[in-house]
Amino acid sequence: MDSSSPFRSRRIAPAVALAAAVTLTLAGCSSSSGGKKSEESADGASAGKASTPQMTVALVTHQSPGDTFWDIVRKGAEAAAAKDNVKLVYSADPNAGNQANLIQNAIDQKVDGIAVTLAKPDALKDVIAKAKTAKIPVVGLNSGVSEWKNLGLMEFFGQDETVAGEALGNRLNSEGAKKAVCVIQEQGNIGLTQRCAGVKKTFSGTTETLYVNGTDMPSVKSTITAKLSQDKAIDYVVTLGAPFALTAVQSKADAGSKAKIATFDLNKDLTSAIDKGTIEFAVDQQPYLQGYLAVDSLWLYKNNGNYMGGGEQPVLTGPAFVDKTNVDAVASFAAKGTR
Amino acid sequence: MSMTQHAEPAVGTPPAPGRKESDGRTKQRPPVLRLLARPEVGVFLGAVAVYVFFLIAAPPVREGSAMANILYQSSTIGIMALPVALLMIGGEFDLSAGVAVITSALTASMLSYQLTMNVWVGVVVALLVSLGIGFLNGWMVVKTGLPSFLITLGTFLILQGVNLAVTKLVTTNVATDDISDMDGFAQAKKIFASSFEVGGVQVKITIVYWLVFAAIATWILLRTRYGNWIFAVGGNKESARAVGVPVTFTKISLFMLVGFGAWFVGMHQLFTFNTVQSGEGVGQELIYISAAVIGGCLLTGGAGSAIGPVFGAFMFGMVQQGIVYAGWNPDWFKAFLGVMLLGAVLINLWVQRTATRR
Numbered sequence: 001m002d003s004s005s006p007f008r009s010r011r012i013a014p015a016v017a018l019a020a021a022v023t024l025t026l027a028g029c030s031s032s033s034g035g036k037k038s039e040e041s042a043d044g045a046s047a048g049k050a051s052t053p054q055m056t057v058a059l060v061t062h063q064s065p066g067d068t069f070w071d072i073v074r075k076g077a078e079a080a081a082a083k084d085n086v087k088l089v090y091s092a093d094p095n096a097g098n099q100a101n102l103i104q105n106a107i108d109q110k111v112d113g114i115a116v117t118l119a120k121p122d123a124l125k126d127v128i129a130k131a132k133t134a135k136i137p138v139v140g141l142n143s144g145v146s147e148w149k150n151l152g153l154m155e156f157f158g159q160d161e162t163v164a165g166e167a168l169g170n171r172l173n174s175e176g177a178k179k180a181v182c183v184i185q186e187q188g189n190i191g192l193t194q195r196c197a198g199v200k201k202t203f204s205g206t207t208e209t210l211y212v213n214g215t216d217m218p219s220v221k222s223t224i225t226a227k228l229s230q231d232k233a234i235d236y237v238v239t240l241g242a243p244f245a246l247t248a249v250q251s252k253a254d255a256g257s258k259a260k261i262a263t264f265d266l267n268k269d270l271t272s273a274i275d276k277g278t279i280e281f282a283v284d285q286q287p288y289l290q291g292y293l294a295v296d297s298l299w300l301y302k303n304n305g306n307y308m309g310g311g312e313q314p315v316l317t318g319p320a321f322v323d324k325t326n327v328d329a330v331a332s333f334a335a336k337g338t339r
Numbered sequence: 340m341s342m343t344q345h346a347e348p349a350v351g352t353p354p355a356p357g358r359k360e361s362d363g364r365t366k367q368r369p370p371v372l373r374l375l376a377r378p379e380v381g382v383f384l385g386a387v388a389v390y391v392f393f394l395i396a397a398p399p400v401r402e403g404s405a406m407a408n409i410l411y412q413s414s415t416i417g418i419m420a421l422p423v424a425l426l427m428i429g430g431e432f433d434l435s436a437g438v439a440v441i442t443s444a445l446t447a448s449m450l451s452y453q454l455t456m457n458v459w460v461g462v463v464v465a466l467l468v469s470l471g472i473g474f475l476n477g478w479m480v481v482k483t484g485l486p487s488f489l490i491t492l493g494t495f496l497i498l499q500g501v502n503l504a505v506t507k508l509v510t511t512n513v514a515t516d517d518i519s520d521m522d523g524f525a526q527a528k529k530i531f532a533s534s535f536e537v538g539g540v541q542v543k544i545t546i547v548y549w550l551v552f553a554a555i556a557t558w559i560l561l562r563t564r565y566g567n568w569i570f571a572v573g574g575n576k577e578s579a580r581a582v583g584v585p586v587t588f589t590k591i592s593l594f595m596l597v598g599f600g601a602w603f604v605g606m607h608q609l610f611t612f613n614t615v616q617s618g619e620g621v622g623q624e625l626i627y628i629s630a631a632v633i634g635g636c637l638l639t640g641g642a643g644s645a646i647g648p649v650f651g652a653f654m655f656g657m658v659q660q661g662i663v664y665a666g667w668n669p670d671w672f673k674a675f676l677g678v679m680l681l682g683a684v685l686i687n688l689w690v691q692r693t694a695t696r697r
């Protein structure tokens with residue numbers, strides 16, 4: 001036994017020393033600024049809970065994974081579900097055929113209501129008809145403002161992307177802009193294309209479209225830089241998502257450009273950028289509201305037979321402008337990831 | 340600057356003793372053809388062609404700041420294309436390389452933010468995680484003998500899911516929190532994401548790292564025993580093992596090298612953009628692999644160089660930004676890119692065929 005003890009201690013001692021060293025190092029490595037400790041304790045919106053019997057609602061979107069925007073929609077839907085005693089079943093797939101399958105899945109589960117996004121309405125036509133046959137109420141949200149009635153949906157909550165684009169175009173006119181570049185981060189997405197088309201329609205200056213690869217930020221950055229240095233006449237960069245607006249700020253610096261930046265959609269870093277003045281304004285379609293109203297409307301329909309928009313008109317959640325004048329009111333909600 | 344699996348003697352090496360120049364069968368081909376047969380020459384000519392093309396088509400490219408921007412774009416691809424190329428020379432490839440970059444950035448960001456640590460703690464832990472993922476990839480490939488396509492397709496999907504799910508669990512959002520006001524950030528930004536001025540032009544530091552890493556990789560491939568091992572395991576694993584090459588070590592370490600690259604690029608992204616969206620990175624692995632293939636690395640392993648992928652990455656950056664500098668209709672963006680790249684590969688192929696014909 002004697003021969004093994006020095007051997008063992010030789011092995012254990014360094015391990016203990018290492019563990020101690022790591023602990024001490026980590027303890028000494030605390031950040032004195034920023035970080036979670038400085039984050040304010042944020043409470044979610046809560047408004048009691050309905051005593052109605054539990055119902056099940058399926059929310060089926062065309063979200064692609066890891067996108068901040070959809071996360072906000074889902075949070076709104078979850079908040080409404082918690083309040084209304086609704087069991088929320090969330091599923092998503094950017095592929096239209098797969099999205100149709102997910103809706104079929106919800107019908108098979110015999111849910112009490114379905115909320116869908118209509119990014120590719122034609123692919124969902126048949127399955128929505130099936131839901132109707134099964135007597136399940138269906139509402140639309142986010143995309144499909146021009147198709148929801150044709151497909152026989154009960155209500156619709158969202159922003160008319162063309163209208164939002166037109167609003168941004170008008171705003172550019174009042175800001176005195178001459179030449180804008182509209183940055184699309186996903187080629188072939190109808191909603192994004194409509195936004196840029198809307199801008200082009202009302203903006204009295206010239207509009208150019210620029211496609212960037214949204215999954216690769218460094219390439220987004222250098223492509224916008226390239227565009228800004230190629231065309232010095234550009235005085236406004238319009239991005240279609242908050243993270244891309246923040247990247248455009250860096251591109252602007254790299255290109256030595258004086259262009260101003262405006263964007264669609266918000267997140268918490270964007271509100272502080274608006275506050276600082278590095279980004280002029282954002283057009284917010286209030287995704288939280290879209291998710292919330294979609295779920296809440298199904299609850300209201302089941303419990304009181306209500307239709308929002310009277311079943312004839314869409315309920316518009318945007319365009320709501322966020323700029324330096326009102327950013328303070330929005331910032332605390334954006335910090336929680338709900339605005 | 341490189342050698343192929345056929346153990347072509349390096350330039351300047353005297354003929355082996357006993358081999359006579361006069362022997363017709365071993366007669367050396369003219370130096371020009373020997374040069375053209377090298378894997379990186381085709382891509383070099385392709386890169387020059389693309390560069391000259393845009394120099395004519397897009398006037399802004401002639402300015403120094405445009406070149407700095409093109410090189411920056413190339414460097415973020417090129418730093419990852421290097422280890423990916425070495426791995427391919429070693430006979431394997433890695434589909435998880437694109438999302439692994441984001442995994443590393445997410446790890447560093449969330450760890451430092453959630454525990455309110457100095458960001459360097461996150462940076463170091465992220466390195467360990469990245470090397471660990473590389474080790475796991477390599478270990479599974481070596482132990483199971485399954486094609487690396489399958490193994491790394493698995494890790495690609497796992498990482499994609501973990502990136503999203505863990506970020507959501509930890510931050511309750513799908514993007515990380517801004518860490519730019521935390522201790523150590525400014526310092527780390529200096530190392531991973533700073534820029535400096537050369538003749539009035541802002542140059543990003545990643546360009547320097549890219550070229551330094553390329554030089555180191557070239558030296559490793561051509562001048563070290565480890566370099567020989569890489570060619571050997573990629574050419575024929577069994578014969579390599581038979582002559583005493585540590586196949587397991589070589590393959591696992593190559594996967595870990597890809598992990599290192601992913602960490603480096605991940606840190607660059609984190610310290611440039613302050614936050615990371617968890618859905619990024621998908622599809623980048625194919626760009627890294629393309630840059631390596633265009634750079635003369637065979638999909639079958641055993642041949643290639645480290646300088647080839649540098650030109651491969653440069654071509655990507657040049658074409659991608661050149662189209663924008665030329666002010667062409669952006670609807671055709673991807674199609675232009677595809678035509679240019681196919682053209683480059685064909686030039687590459689043609690040059691090599693012409694050079695080795697006889």
